Amino acid sequence: MCPDVLIRRIAGTFVVLSVLLGTVVSPWFYAFTAFVGLNLLQSSFTNWCLLERVLGRMRLFGCRPHTA
16 A cells, blocks of 8 residues: 555656657657556546555555555
8 A cells, every 4th residue: 555645646747757758759658648647547436556556566665565
């Protein structure tokens, strides 16, 4: 489990960076923006977040692995 504020900060950073890269480097970076947005949308319905699982398994930023 990770703090919700951490997930929101990382997702927001990913969105801002991918929009910037999409504008400056290649429009294909907008696909990453869409991926982050779709992940946030599905996690609001399912309460399952890929980033939370990855950070938990790596034990980064104080996140713990999810126990079911």
